[in-house]
Amino acid sequence: MEADEGKLSVIIDKYDGDRSYLLAMLQDIQREYRYVPEEAVRYLCGQLRIPLAKAYEVVTFYKTLSLKPRGRHTIHVCLGTACHLRGGPGILETFERELNVQTGDTTENGLFTLETVNCLGACALAPLVRVEEKDFGKTTPANAKKIIREFHDGEEL
Amino acid sequence: MMASRERLYAIGADYRKAISGYDKIVKICCGTGCISSGALTVYDELQRVLSKRGLSSKQILVKKTGCHGLCERGPIVVFGDDEILYQNVGKRNIERDIAALLATINEDKIEDELLYKGDDKTKRYMSSFDIPFYSGQTRIVLSLNGVIDPENIEEYVGYGGYKSLHKALQMNPMEIVDLIEKSGLRGRGGGGFLTGFKWRSCRQAQGLPKYVVANGDEGDPGAFMDRSLMEGNPHGILEGMIIGGFAIGSNHGFIYVRDEYPLAVYRLSKAIDEARHHGFLGRSIMNSGFDFDISIFRGGGAFVCGESTALISSIEGKSGEPRAKYIHTTEKGLWGKPTNINNVETWSNVPYIIDRGWEWFQSIGSDRSKGTKVFSLVGKVKNTGLIEVPMGVSLREIIFNLGGGIQGDKKFKAVQTGGPSGGCIPEEFLEIPVDFDSLTKLGSMMGSGGMIVMDERNCMVDVARYFLKFLIEESCGKCTPCREGVRRMHEIVDRICRGDGSMGDIEHLEELGKAIQLSSLCGLGQSAPNPVLSTIKFFREEYRTHVQEKKCPAGVCKNLITVSILPERCTGCMRCAVECPVDCISSEKKEIHGIDQSLCTKCGTCFDVCRFGAVKIS
Numbered sequence: 088m089e090a091d092e093g094k095l096s097v098i099i100d101k102y103d104g105d106r107s108y109l110l111a112m113l114q115d116i117q118r119e120y121r122y123v124p125e126e127a128v129r130y131l132c133g134q135l136r137i138p139l140a141k142a143y144e145v146v147t148f149y150k151t152l153s154l155k156p157r158g159r160h161t162i163h164v165c166l167g168t169a170c171h172l173r174g175g176p177g178i179l180e181t182f183e184r185e186l187n188v189q190t191g192d193t194t195e196n197g198l199f200t201l202e203t204v205n206c207l208g209a210c211a212l213a214p215l216v217r218v219e220e221k222d223f224g225k226t227t228p229a230n231a232k233k234i235i236r237e238f239h240d241g242e243e244l
Numbered sequence: 245m246m247a248s249r250e251r252l253y254a255i256g257a258d259y260r261k262a263i264s265g266y267d268k269i270v271k272i273c274c275g276t277g278c279i280s281s282g283a284l285t286v287y288d289e290l291q292r293v294l295s296k297r298g299l300s301s302k303q304i305l306v307k308k309t310g311c312h313g314l315c316e317r318g319p320i321v322v323f324g325d326d327e328i329l330y331q332n333v334g335k336r337n338i339e340r341d342i343a344a345l346l347a348t349i350n351e352d353k354i355e356d357e358l359l360y361k362g363d364d365k366t367k368r369y370m371s372s373f374d375i376p377f378y379s380g381q382t383r384i385v386l387s388l389n390g391v392i393d394p395e396n397i398e399e400y401v402g403y404g405g406y407k408s409l410h411k412a413l414q415m416n417p418m419e420i421v422d423l424i425e426k427s428g429l430r431g432r433g434g435g436g437f438l439t440g441f442k443w444r445s446c447r448q449a450q451g452l453p454k455y456v457v458a459n460g461d462e463g464d465p466g467a468f469m470d471r472s473l474m475e476g477n478p479h480g481i482l483e484g485m486i487i488g489g490f491a492i493g494s495n496h497g498f499i500y501v502r503d504e505y506p507l508a509v510y511r512l513s514k515a516i517d518e519a520r521h522h523g524f525l526g527r528s529i530m531n532s533g534f535d536f537d538i539s540i541f542r543g544g545g546a547f548v549c550g551e552s553t554a555l556i557s558s559i560e561g562k563s564g565e566p567r568a569k570y571i572h573t574t575e576k577g578l579w580g581k582p583t584n585i586n587n588v589e590t591w592s593n594v595p596y597i598i599d600r601g602w603e604w605f606q607s608i609g610s611d612r613s614k615g616t617k618v619f620s621l622v623g624k625v626k627n628t629g630l631i632e633v634p635m636g637v638s639l640r641e642i643i644f645n646l647g648g649g650i651q652g653d654k655k656f657k658a659v660q661t662g663g664p665s666g667g668c669i670p671e672e673f674l675e676i677p678v679d680f681d682s683l684t685k686l687g688s689m690m691g692s693g694g695m696i697v698m699d700e701r702n703c704m705v706d707v708a709r710y711f712l713k714f715l716i717e718e719s720c721g722k723c724t725p726c727r728e729g730v731r732r733m734h735e736i737v738d739r740i741c742r743g744d745g746s747m748g749d750i751e752h753l754e755e756l757g758k759a760i761q762l763s764s765l766c767g768l769g770q771s772a773p774n775p776v777l778s779t780i781k782f783f784r785e786e787y788r789t790h791v792q793e794k795k796c797p798a799g800v801c802k803n804l805i806t807v808s809i810l811p812e813r814c815t816g817c818m819r820c821a822v823e824c825p826v827d828c829i830s831s832e833k834k835e836i837h838g839i840d841q842s843l844c845t846k847c848g849t850c851f852d853v854c855r856f857g858a859v860k861i862s
Contacts, residue, residue, distance in 0.1 A: 109561040110544055114503060141562075148563035148720070149544025151503045167465030168660065168696050169622040171710050177847040181825045205547065205714060207504055208468035209276045210620060210694075211315030211628035220506070222280035228825030228849055 090127035094119055099134055106135045109145055113152055121157045150205075158193040158200040160238045162186075162218050167206030169213035174227075178214050179203060181228040185235055198242055199235070248531045249410055252401065255522065259402030267302035268349050271322045273390060275311025275472055276507060277629070278318035283308075286319050286334040289342050294349075304349055310476020312390035314377055316628040317360065322372065322390070323348065329372040330358035363648065377627045380646045382608065384616050385592040386632045389476035394511050397518040400479040406524055408595035412487045413532040420491035421447055424594065427602035428614035433459055433550070433587030434665065434691045435767075436613070436680035442584060446574040447492045449582035454494035456485055457578070457585040459555060460501040460508065463547035464663030465714065467694030469618040470588040472630050474501065474508035477592070478515035482538060484591030486529065487598060489536045492584055497538040499588075500555055503545055512540055547664070547718035550692075551766050552577075552585045554720065565722045566766035587692065589618055610636030613679035617690070623660075623697035624651050633678075640674040643697055654699040657798075658782070662691030664711045664718075665771035667778025668704060687778040689771070701848075703800035704783040705790050709737045711775040719768065726769030729760040733776060741801045745791035750780060799861035802846045806862055809850075811836045813858035820850035820859065 098115045102108035109131075116127050128142050146152045164170075164179045179190065182201050186194050193200040209215050212224025216231070218238055223230065263269070272278075272287045290306055312320045317331035328348065334341045344355035359368040360375050372378040383389075392399040400406070412420055425440025446454060458481055462470040473481060485497045501509050516538055519525040527535050541559050548554045549564040552573050558564040559578060577583025593615060597605045609615050613635035619642065622628045626648035633642065639659060643649070650656050658668040661678075667688035669676075676682045680690050698707070712734035721727045733756055736749050757773030764770045780787060789795050796804040809820075809829075814836045821831035828843035829850065839850070851859040 107559070107561040110558065111542060114542055114544070144563050145544075145561070149546050151545035168663070168694070168707075168710065169466045169628075171465075172623055172696065172698060172702055172707075174847070174849070174852075177825065177845075177849065180845060180847065184826070204504060204545075205463065205718070206465035206467075207276075208462065208471040208502075209280055209315070210466050210468055210622040210696075211277050211630075212280055212318075213622065215280070222276065224277070224280040227823060228847065229823050231825070 090116070090120065090124045090130065092130060095127055095130050095134075099131065104135060106137055109135070109137070109142065110149065113142075113146060117152055121161075122153045122155060125154070156193070158197050159240065160198065160218055161200045161202055162216065162234070163202050163204045163207070165205075165207045165213070165215040165217070166203045167210055167213070169210035170215055173213040175214040177228055178216060178226050178231050181231040182235070185232055196242060198239065251523070252406055252410055252530070255398055255401040256404075259398040262398075263305070263402070265303055266305040268304050269324055270304060270306045270345070270349065271309045271390065272306065273310075273312040273318060273320040273322070274308035275315070275390075275475060276468075277311060277315030278320055281318040282334055282338075283319035285338065286321065286342070289334070289338060290345055293342060293346060302349065307393045308395075309391060310389045310394045311472040311630055313386070313630045314375075314627060315630065316626070320390075321345065321358075326372045328354065328370060329360060329375070330355070331360050333358060377629070377631070377646050377648065380641065381632050382616050382634050383632045384596050384608075385473065385480065385589060386476075386618060386630070388480065389472060392477065394476055394478055395514050397479060397515065397522060400477070404599070405479050405595075406483055408598035409483050409486055409524065410530055412490060412598050413530055413534060417447070417491045417493065420487065420598070423602050424491070424597060427597045427605040428609075429590065429593055429597060429605065430613060430680060431587055432589035432593070432617065432692065434662065434689060436690060439586060439590055442574060442586070443488065443492055445572065446582050446584040449575045451575075451581050453496060453581055454492055455578045455581060455583040456489045456492060456494045456497045457555070457559075457583060458485055458497065458499040458588050458591050459550060459552070459585055460499055460505075460588045461543050461550040461555060462502060462505075462588075462692060463550050463718070464665075464692050464694050466620065466622055466660070466696045467663060467692045468620045469630060469693050471505050471508055473588050473592055473618075474505065475511050478508075478512045479519065480592045480595060481512075481588055482515055482519055482525070484594035485538060486524065486536050487594050488584065488586070488591065490534050494584070495535050495537070497536065498541050498559060498578075499538060500541045500543055500549070500559065503542045509540060509542060516540070546720070547714075548720045548766070548768050551768060553766065555585065556583065563720070565720045566768075568765055589693075608634050610634075610677055610679045612681055617678070617693055619693045619695045621647050621695050621697070623695075624654065624699040624702070625649070625697040626651055635679040636677040638675050638677055639669065642678065642695065643674070647697065650697065650699050654701065657698045657700050657702060658704065660688075660696040660698065660707070660775070661694065662689035662771075662774070663694050664714050665689060665767065665774060666691050667774045668698070668707065668782060669778075670782040687774060687781060689774070701798055701800070703741075703796050703798035704779040704786050705737060705741055705796075706798075706800045708776045708779045709734065709741050712737055712772075715768070715772045719772075723765040723769060725760045725763040726765070726772060729756060729764075730769070730772050732756060733760075733773065737776065740787065740790045741796075741803070743790070743794045743801070743803045747791065749791055750784065750787050754780060799848065799851070805846055806841070807839055807844055807846055807848070807850065808860050808862070809837050809839055810858050810860050813856050815856055815858070817855070819853050819855065823849050823853045825849060
């Protein structure tokens with residue numbers, strides 16, 4: 088099993104096992120594994136004594152939670168209004184083409200996951216791209232290729 | 245440690261003494277905008293050079309501050325009390341700029357290249373007091389943003405922080421509610437409900453415990469004022485909430501912050517810890533006998549959670565579905581208890597009103613909208629960033645004076661306010677005063693304060709489609725008009741953008757939009773048709789051209805345009821070919837370029853980068 092009970096127990100204990108903090112626990116799980124593994128949801132539901140359906144309702148409702156494993160780096164292309172107007176869709180297309188993936192999917196080598204986000208709140212520097220904790224403002228399609236090279240970890244693309 | 249009045253003064257006095265020991269103070273903007281432009285590198289470099297002693301005999305304090313506002317020109321570095329403002333620091337040549345900063349520190353030498361330049365490129369502005377972007381503002385809630393180090397509580401106290409809390413704790417809670425009510429403060433999150441009235445009904449509601457909540461969910465695309473406040477002055481929000489908790493009779497507060505704002509979460513957590521350590525939070529605050537504590541709740545990236553009842557479901561650990569508001573949250577909110585939810589900016593106003601009195605606050609702003617409002621000014625405007633102006637200032641003043649006009653001197657087309665709940669306002673209404681009621685009258689709304697400027701290269705039908713797509717993704721799906729209706733509207737608008745629109749589509753959109761407004765359960769659905777209805781109202785002709793002539797006048801809708809190069813204007817500079825993301829431009833230096841239409845994705849990059857007007861979109 089990928090999700091180990093020790094780590095999960097630490098997360099549950101952090102919130103005193105209070106089921107009101109279900110979303111917070113799921114977010115912590117996602118930070119640990121970069122997605123929410125099914126085993127983790129099952130374990131959590133057992134410990135908190137809540138039905139599986141309730142946890143799945145929450146996992147599927149919130150956009151920051153993902154049930155699909157993610158790649159080593161997640162590229163977030165912002166498609167907020169300012170980014171949309173200043174060329175965000177073109178940046179997203181460039182990433183899709185260069186990485187050969189659809190939005191929401193992970194490259195075959197497991198290196199990149201491509202996702203969109205509705206606003207990162209740095210609209211003055213639109214269009215914005217975030218990879219891990221790093222933001223790239225005023226991105227152009229040509230920059231997009233540079234961003235991929237910066238994070239390719241020496242692997243062939 | 246308990247904080248009494250003496251303790252508060254001691255912290256302030258210690259801070260002022262420490263500060264007076266420095267010859268120079270250098271403030272580097274480390275808001276999210278400037279960080280993405282490289283502010284942290286400037287900070288690290290400057291610290292590294294300064295720590296190599298011998299370079300400077302002076303005592304220098306270099307600090308990281310929150311957002312300074314002029315994000316477009318970041319990274320921003322400011323000296324002293326804003327006497328010198330440098331922009332674009334380290335963007336072109338980091339070594340040269342660091343040397344310039346050192347010269348300013350050591351020899352008071354001004355580097356012209358880093359000063360803000362006016363439109364005519366000849367006038368340079370030394371201090372932020374002179375730059376129109378700043379001089380046109382009235383900063384109240386933003387007054388400490390860009391001034392203090394948000395991770396240091398002593399700085400906040402040194403600038404008068406927590407003084408209002410001390411004052412409030414001497415008052416009768418009902419007196420505070422009266423004072424807030426008389427000030428005329430209205431909710432800054434969008435609805436514009438009277439804050440004092442809300443506090444009163446929560447105070448009078450039956451049931452214990454009571455809760456206060458700060459809504460920092462800011463899901464509006466194009467808006468980032470809450471983020472900047474949380475990152476730039478977190479103690480201001482905490483102070484407002486503690487005062488509110490005391491007035492309402494609550495002992496527990498929540499701050500609901502988007503998970504996309506990690507820096508805001510970090511700085512708020514730090515602020516809460518420090519406030520607890522100094523006795524501004526926790527048991528018997530400032531020895532008053534009043535207990536209050538605050539927890540942070542990270543949202544999950546759902547736009548609908550900005551709606552109060554959905555936000556409550558979310559904190560309770562459920563999916564963020566709203567409920568009908570037959571019973572107000574002030575009576576039955578979190579876990580069925582009385583709950584007072586205010587936006588982050590609303591809370592930030594509270595300490596200032598307590599400190600300076602309701603008469604002072606009343607004197608600012610327009611007739612029925614008092615005080616100032618923070619706006620994020622973004623899109624096709626020259627000075628993008630964060631501004632705070634008194635309510636009632638005209639849109640033209642904001643866009644053309646503070647914002648400096650349209651980028652590339654293109655033609656202004658519309659300004660979108662209120663995010664997905666708002667609408668687009670055309671040029672003929674630029675003189676209207678910006679306040680809650682005027683914007684609503686135009687079919688738009690204040691919203692949380694996002695202001696997105698559009699020029700002639702933006703297609704209004706495409707903008708409407710954008711918002712509809714956003715709202716389809718963000719609708720929680722609980723009620724049918726919103727879940728199904730918005731989807732149908734998107735299908736129609738999408739068809740129009742693809743060139744398959746038919747006669748009657750526009751009227752159909754209007755009818756459907758009105759039905760959704762009337763029948764949806766929560767604010768998201770009720771306002772979802774606004775972007776479409778307002779664009780039809782003001783730009784009907786542009787819709788008609790799409791439907792009847794199958795043309796997109798702005799050159800955005802891909803099925804309706806072709807991109808070509810005008811041979812008579814092309815100089816063969818290769819600029820477009822270098823930037824083209826799909827390499828569809830055949831080019832040899834000094835030879836006329838051509839576009840391979842079978843490969844072209846019509847992204848318009850070549851049009852935007854061409855300096856000779858040689859790319860034609862038709």
